[in-house]
Amino acid sequence: ASYLHNALSKTVERAVREGLTVVCAVGNAGHMPGHPVLPPASAPSCIAVGGLDDKNSLNRARRGMYRSSYGPTIDGLQKPELIAPGIWVPAPILPHTPTAEEAALLTTLDNAPDEELHALLAAHQGLDKDLDEARELPAYLLRQLITIKLHEENVITRHYKYVDGTSFAAPIVSSVIACMLEANPNLTPQQIKRVLIDTAERLPGIEVDRQGWGVVAPRRAVELALALRPLIV
Structure with missing residues (x-):
């Protein structure tokens, strides 16, 4: 269903209008026909997060995609916006x-x-x-x-x-946002989304519609958030 008629998506839109930043796992259906992006990740104002597969290696050349869902949504919106580690994630x-x-x-x-x-x-x-x-x-x-x-x-x-899934990738982005807000509490949800997009790192050789604007870049995101602080006189 369109986000205009889905209760969960409408709740996301209302939350963002009220000043909350909403991060959603995009789903793990990248291997399925149509690789559908479902609510709430299909809501326009949320930050939908897909999965990165770093092959459990520090060699950045080995990085590829996890089997995460990707758009366009039923409303023609491209999702996800970002990707973060979605496999080989250590968890208690x-x-x-x-x-x-x-x-x-x-x-x-x-x-x-x-x-x-x-x-x-x-x-x-x-x-x-x-x-x-x-x-x-x-x-x-x-x-x-x-x-x-x-x-x-x-x-x-x-x-x-080790755990896997975009439900583990999304909290990684949420933790970056927490650091951004610690650096600059005045950031709006729209600014947070823009900073994450502007600082993300595209994966070479991977379709743009699968990775969005690329891999979340924590250091660059926090540095830009800090740079956007209003000057203290």
């Missing part, structure tokens, strides 16, 4: 959950000497079906399974794992 694991218990076990096993693996598995039966079924295997095969499980579950440490 919620304590006291099955995911936390499995991550703790896998990390412990990965760091344990071979002679302790079977005892550790016997003491933690029921946490992982694959590990339960493999607990009698030789240590070298257990090592292979542990490595595979760490990779499959995206475990970094016992307390952190």
